[in-house]
Amino acid sequence: MPTPAIKICGISTPDALDAAIAARADYAGFVFFARSPRNVMPAQAAALSARAEGRIARVGLFVDAGDAQIAEALAAAPLDVLQLHGAETPERAAQVRARFGLAVWKALPIASAADVARANAYAGAVERVLFDAKTPKGALPGGMGLSFDWSLVAHWKGPLAWGLAGGLNPDNVGEALARTGAPLIDTSSGVESAPGIKDTGRIAAFARAIRETAAASH
Numbered sequence: 001m002p003t004p005a006i007k008i009c010g011i012s013t014p015d016a017l018d019a020a021i022a023a024r025a026d027y028a029g030f031v032f033f034a035r036s037p038r039n040v041m042p043a044q045a046a047a048l049s050a051r052a053e054g055r056i057a058r059v060g061l062f063v064d065a066g067d068a069q070i071a072e073a074l075a076a077a078p079l080d081v082l083q084l085h086g087a088e089t090p091e092r093a094a095q096v097r098a099r100f101g102l103a104v105w106k107a108l109p110i111a112s113a114a115d116v117a118r119a120n121a122y123a124g125a126v127e128r129v130l131f132d133a134k135t136p137k138g139a140l141p142g143g144m145g146l147s148f149d150w151s152l153v154a155h156w157k158g159p160l161a162w163g164l165a166g167g168l169n170p171d172n173v174g175e176a177l178a179r180t181g182a183p184l185i186d187t188s189s190g191v192e193s194a195p196g197i198k199d200t201g202r203i204a205a206f207a208r209a210i211r212e213t214a215a216a217s218h
């Protein structure tokens, strides 16, 4: 199995960003969602974006954001990908992509095969779907360390690129990769010591576990 792309999300400090780069992660995620313990303010995002430029791709995470909020974030902090983690429809996702001219990823909450099937509607509207666990009503829509039944997306062959998220950490990511063959793996709370506090050792261990699993499959 090829080594999947790795995304470390919820980065809010230079140390965490440097750890993701040192671990050879492909994507660093910055959360623009006020309710999140990982939320970054525009000035903070600007510094992180500049530090990341040319070293790791920058993903901005938004939850049902309007154009004005996304434009404000982009004015402060150039981003390479916009991750939509709310209830955005295929039409809204396509609108965001056209308006900002950036790659768009749509996170989908998964608890059943019917939830996975919803991904098909995003073909042509976004570059990638991210399968994440469904979270309880009223809770954050992600970043909760919850996983779902990986067999629902095992070796998914859909009409667009995809990634696996939700409750992944250094201890379970090898099994998740072996069981799903996901081409991109995303984590946030699984590489933290407390909500919003990234642990550089866990970031390194996460990437190592992924590479060891991929290498062992050859």
Ligand SMILES: O=C(O)c1ccccc1N[C@@H]1O[C@H](COP(=O)(O)O)[C@@H](O)[C@H]1O
Residues within 6 Å of the ligand: 009, 010, 029, 031, 033, 036, 037, 038, 061, 063, 085, 107, 130, 132, 140, 141, 142, 143, 144, 145, 146, 165, 166, 167, 168, 186, 187, 188, 189, 190
């Ligand atoms: O990280 C957050 O605070 C967050 C807030 C709102 C929506 C999504 C959020 N995080 C994303 O959720 C998935 C799974 O996270 P975890 O690994 O289970 O903690 C991931 O894409 C995060 O980037």
